Amino acid sequence: MKAGKQPVILFPEEDEVSAPMIPPAAFTRHLAGLAPAALFLFAGCTGPQSALQPSGAAAREVAYLWWAMFWAGTAIFVLVLALLLYPVFRQRARRWRIPPLQMIVAGGIALPVVALSILLVFGLRAGSGVSADLPEDAISIRVTAHQWWWDIEYVDRRDQSRNFTTANELYLPVGQPVELLLTSSDVIHSLWLPRIAGKIDLIPTHTNRLVVEAEETGVFRGQCAEFCGLSHAQMAFYAVAVPQEEFEAWVERQRAPAAPPSTAAIRAGKEAFDASGCVVCHTVRGGGAWGVEGPDLTHLGSRLTIAAGTFDNTRENIAAWIARNEQMKPGNKMPEFPHLDRETRLSIAAYLESLQ
Ligand code: HEC
Ligand SMILES: [Cu+2]
Known part of the structure; x- marks a missing residue:
């Protein structure tokens, strides 16, 4: 637990449990901005999970739509207020008379039709990311939602044997558009990565498609955005956007099987892991564990x-978990x-930690 952070859940026992606030710097900035909250409410519009601070093409469209609605709503609000106040302050001599029928046609039909048509154009633009075409060799990622975690499989379209799961x-x-193929193994979930793209449902027996593109490096928070049961609020994930070369190096590391234990302590941890039944539900490729009920480890x-x-990925947290x-x-x-x-x-946790 880093200084100044509050654990989400307090444990009376010896295990320390800490919850992630990533990136910490952004969080501190966020809090500092909230201090003069009355004046600077807009400080709340930034952060690792803010749709108003887009870092992806699709999220930018959503932000445009939001601002368009905000300004259109403001304009209509001001107009209606002006019409309301007009009779209060009007001067008798300069009375402005509009026949009732024309008033209804203008304010009740023409205005909504024009306003909603403009919003429709913005909305269709924002939704177009869902159906965008991609080059043949674009990266495909299959995301399967489970109560209450995300199974993520990177698909190699030319050679399925190169697929790997995390x-x-x-x-x-x-800077590269990536295709997400989304489905669910149980109930309906919704994937929302506000700084990169809009949200979309994950539906059992059906695959939805969403094209996302990160425009800058960073760690962005995402979350399930559709109530899906008891731990719905703890169904989050992080997106890590990195430069192309770093991404390729990451793919190579993830594709490789688990590293064999390098010390006696780690070997003892692996033996405890294998003997405790963890392998029934978890996969450790190359480590003899093939379960699929839980996340790939x-x-x-x-x-x-x-x-x-x-929770932060620490030895203490895994041991407590x-x-x-x-x-x-x-x-x-x-x-x-x-x-x-x-x-x-702790020794099982040390083994899992060694699986880089
Ligand atoms: C009956 C199936 C089952 C067994 C047995 C099981 N797990 Fe899990 N494990 C899960 C599920 C399901 C989750 C996902 C929980 C969640 O986040 O909602 C999970 C999550 C985890 C995580 C967090 C992984 C992540 O990426 O967030 C770790 C670490 C873990 N288990 C370790 C173990 C260890 C060690 C054992 C053996 C002592 C074990 N599990 C036994 C089903 C199982
Ligand atoms: Cu969910």
Whole structure:
């Protein structure tokens, strides 16, 4: 737990649990901006999850639409107020008479038709990202929502054997449109990455498509935006936008199988992991674990958070998660392992941390 941060859930026991606030610098700036809140309310419009600070083409369209609606709404509000105040201050001699029928046609039909048509044009523009065409070799990512985490598979269209799976973290190459193919394994979820794109539903047995493009490097927060059950509010993820070369290096590392244990302590952790039944639900490619009920852990050590953006990815948090995940994320589908002593849990956590 870094100084000045409040844990989401306080644990009376020895395990320290900390929740992520990424990037911390942006968060502090955010808080500092809120201090003179009465005057500078707009400071709340920035941050890792603000639709008003777009960093992607699709999000920019949504922000345009938002501002168009804001200014159109303001203009109409001012107009209506002016019409309301006019009779109050009018001078008898200069009375302005419009026949009632013309008034209804102008204010009740013409004005809404014009205003809504303009908004429709903006709205269609903003929605066009969903159907954008992509080059043959564009990157495809299959995202499957589960209660309450995201399974993320990078698809190689030319050679499916090069596909690899990760979870709760989306790497994007900057300046390159990427196709997300979205579905769900249980209920309807919604993927929302406000700084990169608009939101779209993930529906069981159906695949939705969304084209996203990050325009600058950074770590952006995303979230499930459709109530999907008990831990809906803890169903987040992070998108990490990096330059092309860095992205390719990341892909190579993720595609590789898990590193074999390099020290005796890590080997002991792996043995405890294999013996405790974790392999029933989790995959560690190259580590002999092939379960699919839970997130792929092959490169867990390289991720920022655990439990779908809910906690920092630290050894302490993983150790706490193994024994008391129900308290940390109520309703989640992983059983607790309270019988594993703290030493064992820490050693399993050290093994998972070594999976870079
Ligand atoms: C019955 C299936 C099941 C078993 C057995 C199981 N897990 Fe899990 N695990 C899950 C599910 C489901 C999640 C996702 C929870 C969530 O975020 O909602 C999860 C999440 C995790 C995470 C966080 C991963 C991430 O990317 O956020 C870790 C770490 C983890 N499990 C480790 C373990 C360890 C270690 C064991 C064995 C002691 C274990 N699990 C046993 C189902 C299981
Ligand atoms: Cu959800």
